[in-house]
Amino acid sequence: MKNNSINFKRQVTIKLADVKLQSALSRLQSRFVEGRAAVISEISDFEETRTAAAAIRDRVLNDLEHWLMHFEQQATARGAIVHWAETGADVNRIVAEIAVQHGVRTAAKSKSMVSEECGLNDALELAGVTVMETDLGEYILQLAHEAPSHIVAPVVHKNKEEISDLFAEKHQLPRKTGIAELCREAREILRPAFLNADMGISGANFLVAETGSALIVTNEGNGRLVTTLPRVHVAITGIEKVVPTLEDVTTLLRLLPRSATGQSITNYVSVLTGNKNKDDHDGPEHFHIILLDNGRSSLVGSEMQEMLRCIRCGACMNHCPVYQNIGGHAYGWVYPGPMGSILTPLLGGLEKSPDLPNASTLCGACAVVCPVKIPLPDLLRKLREKQMERGMKSRRETFMLKAWAWLALHPPVYALATKFGVRAMSLLGGKNKLLHTLPGASGWTDGRDFPAPEGLTFREIYQRRNRQ
Amino acid sequence: MRVGFFVTCLVDSMRPRIGFAAIRLLEAAGCEVIVPEQQTCCGQPGYNSGDRKSAKAMALKFLAEFEAFDYVVLPSGSCAGMIRVHYPDLCKDDPALLARCIAVGARTFELTDFLANIAKLKKMPGTFQGALTYHDSCSGLRELDVYKQPRALLASMPGVAINEMVESTTCCGFGGTFSVKYGELSTRMADNKCQHIAATHAGTIVGGDLGCLLNIEGRLRRNGDSTTRVMHIAEVLAGTEK
Numbered sequence: 001m002k003n004n005s006i007n008f009k010r011q012v013t014i015k016l017a018d019v020k021l022q023s024a025l026s027r028l029q030s031r032f033v034e035g036r037a038a039v040i041s042e043i044s045d046f047e048e049t050r051t052a053a054a055a056i057r058d059r060v061l062n063d064l065e066h067w068l069m070h071f072e073q074q075a076t077a078r079g080a081i082v083h084w085a086e087t088g089a090d091v092n093r094i095v096a097e098i099a100v101q102h103g104v105r106t107a108a109k110s111k112s113m114v115s116e117e118c119g120l121n122d123a124l125e126l127a128g129v130t131v132m133e134t135d136l137g138e139y140i141l142q143l144a145h146e147a148p149s150h151i152v153a154p155v156v157h158k159n160k161e162e163i164s165d166l167f168a169e170k171h172q173l174p175r176k177t178g179i180a181e182l183c184r185e186a187r188e189i190l191r192p193a194f195l196n197a198d199m200g201i202s203g204a205n206f207l208v209a210e211t212g213s214a215l216i217v218t219n220e221g222n223g224r225l226v227t228t229l230p231r232v233h234v235a236i237t238g239i240e241k242v243v244p245t246l247e248d249v250t251t252l253l254r255l256l257p258r259s260a261t262g263q264s265i266t267n268y269v270s271v272l273t274g275n276k277n278k279d280d281h282d283g284p285e286h287f288h289i290i291l292l293d294n295g296r297s298s299l300v301g302s303e304m305q306e307m308l309r310c311i312r313c314g315a316c317m318n319h320c321p322v323y324q325n326i327g328g329h330a331y332g333w334v335y336p337g338p339m340g341s342i343l344t345p346l347l348g349g350l351e352k353s354p355d356l357p358n359a360s361t362l363c364g365a366c367a368v369v370c371p372v373k374i375p376l377p378d379l380l381r382k383l384r385e386k387q388m389e390r391g392m393k394s395r396r397e398t399f400m401l402k403a404w405a406w407l408a409l410h411p412p413v414y415a416l417a418t419k420f421g422v423r424a425m426s427l428l429g430g431k432n433k434l435l436h437t438l439p440g441a442s443g444w445t446d447g448r449d450f451p452a453p454e455g456l457t458f459r460e461i462y463q464r465r466n467r468q
Numbered sequence: 469m470r471v472g473f474f475v476t477c478l479v480d481s482m483r484p485r486i487g488f489a490a491i492r493l494l495e496a497a498g499c500e501v502i503v504p505e506q507q508t509c510c511g512q513p514g515y516n517s518g519d520r521k522s523a524k525a526m527a528l529k530f531l532a533e534f535e536a537f538d539y540v541v542l543p544s545g546s547c548a549g550m551i552r553v554h555y556p557d558l559c560k561d562d563p564a565l566l567a568r569c570i571a572v573g574a575r576t577f578e579l580t581d582f583l584a585n586i587a588k589l590k591k592m593p594g595t596f597q598g599a600l601t602y603h604d605s606c607s608g609l610r611e612l613d614v615y616k617q618p619r620a621l622l623a624s625m626p627g628v629a630i631n632e633m634v635e636s637t638t639c640c641g642f643g644g645t646f647s648v649k650y651g652e653l654s655t656r657m658a659d660n661k662c663q664h665i666a667a668t669h670a671g672t673i674v675g676g677d678l679g680c681l682l683n684i685e686g687r688l689r690r691n692g693d694s695t696t697r698v699m700h701i702a703e704v705l706a707g708t709e710k
Contacts, residue, residue: 012653029635321639325656359650361643361657362516364610378557384518393518397645401514405522408477408508409529418481434689443648447655448686451482451698458475458484462503 003348005332008355015326032318035262054373056248057309067242075212078274080287088118096127104198110223111135112203116334132193134222143170149328152314200226204237213273217266233284240308255371260313295347309372316366338366338376357383426455471499472537477509478678489706490543497587504533512550524558540576545608548578584617594707597627601670604637605677631668642683658687672697
């Protein structure tokens with residue numbers, strides 16, 4: 001997927017004015033924030049579980065090569081074929097080659113954000129393979145030619161009426177309005193796609209090293225159909241998703257659905273191990289697992305490694321006051337919200353996403369809810385430090401920061417500067433004690449007045465009183 | 469106990485009365501309050517903008533000025549959080565310095581946290597009649613666990629009724645330089661906060677961080693609300709000066 005995060009600021013303006021989007025986003029709070037809060041209370045040792053989950057992820061990341069090799073060995077021993085992809089283009093090439101090898105004409109796909117990184121659907125279409133998204137949200141987006149705006153609820157930016165219109169137009173059927181009717185219509189169209197597909201494409205929430213399994217958590221059942229019905233199954237995921245044991249996965253699974261959708265458990269948890277043996281009743285004849293790097297390995301051992309703990313639950317964006325007001329598309333690439341504001345610059349280049357690390361108040365709501373305790377605000381700040389070190393900040397900002405620091409380190413000058421500064425601002429505030437414009441700070445005064453200072457600084461008054 | 473009072477740069481220049489209110493509260497709690505005269509800024513603006521070097525210089529300045537006190541108190545959760553949580557990060561490469569940061573950090577408190585948990589102030593010097601609503605500023609809440617302390621202090625005042633707003637713990641959109649760099653976004657977040665405040669019909673919005681209060685007040689006034697009072701919690705607890 002093309003990285004459009006350079007246009008973040010322009011997108012913010014558009015998204016804040018988008019009435020439909022704003023109404024759709026207003027539902028995030030009740031659906032995800034309150035849903036999560038209600039369901040985490042089921043776990044009496046929730047904080048300890050978070051700590052344990054973070055430790056499991058760190059154990060893997062501190063020895064990633066070992067666990068990946070172990071995974072490959074176990075997966076291969078059970079009949080899967082493991083492929084290593086350095087870039088998204090490599091993933092696309094590998095999937096296209098598998099398609100040619102097995103004479104694949106059509107593919108049914110369950111949700112995979114990693115495939116969005118690669119732009120897989122477009123690449124497969126070019127290679128002559130018809131791809132059908134089967135996750136309801138992703139199917140809607142495929143019809144609308146739009147990208148997901150959330151990693152768990154990809155179509156959260158659309159309301160029901162838009163989907164009714166879209167289905168009526170694309171399916172050429174009478175317009176339905178009820179959710180059940182709309183789902184039934186989608187199901188009737190998707191069912192033959194599952195049955196006719198030569199290839200099933202899925203992601204993987206976790207890779208289990210001890211069994212060589214790919215594990216997916218889904219709610220609609222499409223994931224299970226896609227991974228078992230077609231004769232070829234291709235699972236695509238990032239190299240960081242490996243977990244040592246099934247026991248470790250159970251710890252992570254206590255947190256993932258609760259953090260993501262406010263569910264104690266998802267409707268389906270599928271552990272996909274090896275290809276179909278002669279005694280098996282179902283399963284794919286060929287099972288390929290493609291592991292994408294795309295910059296991830298460069299984070300191992302760096303000060304940004306904690307980002308690789310991420311299990312893609314989306315809680316950080318659900319709780320982010322910035323995401324809640326602009327939605328996911330404004331971020332310009334696959335991953336939105338706080339995790340995206342870190343991953344996009346790390347995987348796609350800091351110079352292409354200058355705003356993302358800065359467009360946060362560092363309020364910390366994301367870090368509090370992250371199930372694997374990623375210190376997201378600290379990582380955002382580290383990216384800001386990199387921008388500073390590499391001279392990527394504007395000259396104006398750098399000057400302001402240096403000037404402020406110099407003043408703060410020279411108290412007598414500081415006292416003088418603030419003394420005259422606050423007097424001037426106080427006078428400008430007039431009798432309402434409000435400044436309607438402030439030179440150099442239109443970002444503030446375009447939408448807010450600036451309350452005027454009292455007129456004397458604390459230190460002036462304090463010194464005066466002490467003298468008396 | 470000898471308390472070093474860190475006024476904070478924002479209170480120093482914008483609202484001195486908050487600083488004096490805080491001192492009255494500390495004195496009411498039996499503290500000897502000292503205000504080091506060379507103090508300026510805790511370094512947070514630079515730190516959060518990626519300017520680690522100057523932030524560290526300010527951390528060293530702070531250590532030199534405040535290390536000697538029994539306690540350090542600030543009328544701001546974000547500046548107290550800077551000292552307690554982030555100074556150790558700035559000094560992590562120097563073990564001796566790190567130890568000093570951690571030691572002074574452990575004695576550094578946000579005002580209401582100090583009054584409620586350390587000084588255990590029972591009777592507030594001020595009086596307040598009516599309903600108010602409390603906004604939880606992010607750093608105090610999430611870095612220092614300041615949530616119950618201001619509410620307990622306010623509840624101890626006979627005339628006060630606390631009307632809780634929805635999402636009191638959601639960021640108001642201030643975020644330091646964020647409020648200027650991403651003005652539109654910041655304004656929208658402030659607007660959401662203003663709506664939640666209005667829905668309480670409290671008439672007074674109280675908080676513990678001046679940055680957030682200026683942001684909220686700025687949006688209220690621009691929206692034409694000239695009556696909702698915006699007060700720092702120190703002003704409420706200490707009352708107005710005679």
